[in-house]
Amino acid sequence: MPERIAEVTALLAEVLAPRAPLTVIVDGGDPGAAAVFAARLAAAFPPAARAWSVDAVLGLSGPGRGGFDSALNVLEPATDRVLVYLRGGPRHRFAEGDGERRAQVVIDHRDPEWPVIRHLHPDLADPDRWYLSESRAFFTARAAGWDSRFGDDIPRYTEAVRLAGVRPGQVVLDVGCGTGRALPPLATAVGPAGRVFGFDITPDMLDAARKAGRGDYATLAVADARRLPVGAGSADVIFAAGLVHHLPDPAAGLAELARATRPGGTLVIFHPTGRAELAARHGRTLRPGEPLSEERLGPLLDGSGWRLRSYEDVPDRFLALADRR
Incomplete structure (x- = not known):
């Protein structure tokens, strides 16, 4: 597993592990990206926590819209549920919905080999736990080509x-x-x-x-x-x-x-x-x-x-x- 992916999934597992029992739902990104990320996230949990449910939901049929609607536009956050939104991939119509705003975790996933946490709800972790390292990861990857x-x-x-x-x-x-x-x-x-x-x-x-x-x-x-x-x-x-x-x-x-x-x-x-x-x-x-x-x-x-x-x-x-x- 690439080092950056391991860093992100390990950080999320560390933050979420004390909140068991919990269901983590991952959506967004390229087709199949949610499933891959969900599997990697599940593997990052300590062995005792792997009975948790870490699911990938690849989109629900959008009523009357002929496209896709994010599962996160339908599901509400709850004490036993964490919603993870992967930002990036094709411009699906569910990008217009509330999925990203509802999610407690938002990950920039435009480069699946270099995911970056862009939002982590303060109820899950204090910004000091993640903000500096993740912001630096986001901008370090872009610095050389910025101008x-x-x-x-x-x-x-x-x-x-x-x-x-x-x-x-x-x-x-x-x-x-x-x-x-x-x-x-x-x-x-x-x-x-x-x-x-x-x-x-x-x-x-x-x-x-x-x-x-x-x-x-x-x-x-x-x-x-x-x-x-x-x-x-x-x-x-x-x-x-x-x-x-x-x-x-x-x-x-x-x-x-x-x-x-x-x-x-x-x-x-x-x-x-x-x-x-x-x-x-x-x-x-x-x-x-x-x-x-x-x-x-x-x-x-x-x-x-x-x-x-x-x-x-x-x-x-x-x-x-x-x-x-």
Whole structure:
């Protein structure tokens, strides 16, 4: 069994074993992928726990839709049942349902040889048990080719920095900086009297930033966005591109960003494509209540020390600006 698959199934077995008796239901992914993953997960349980049921459900007939509907759109979570959703594979119609949202475990399974846990319900395990290792696994596999896939959107970062009103002499933290596409325009905006810091949890992403020459524009450091290595009120601006929706607890993450920012400072939540465009890229449609939806983001910010100043969600940009209260 490939090492990454063994790591993921061992982690899940360790988390789930104390909850016996339990039925684990796996769905999603390519045809047959759920069965393969379910078998590997069952094998990872300790021998005493293998009497458990770990099942693969490959889809139910979708009423009147002529396609497939995920079993997870029908089944509800329960104390004796855990739903595991494999994200990836063909764009089945059940991608439009609630299967992923209902699941207590969501696994990125686009590469079956490199599965990555993307969501684990806090009732099953504290994020500290899995978030760092799995996020690093997700982005490490993508770091080397990141700029070749997305490098053409660098002008959008420059425009976002301009619209955010970053000024000379300011201290800016680029949290979740990735390969550093925002670092050159941020450094230009703050000038020689300012400072720019680039933080990311994945060392390979920072290595890619250095290879691209962007380490010359900022101080780079490995850091968890949930526990920034700076004092309270250190930053004038926090630039967060593609960060918030990756955090296991967006409210807690936004509160940590507020801690690091002086009163009156600015939070820039950015993505170089709009939410609908990004969802379509991943084969899904937007749903109410997602963290970056306007109806949810405003209250999230308000409860985390921020005040939403502006909100823009157009095909080629998502940009929300907030002020530190």
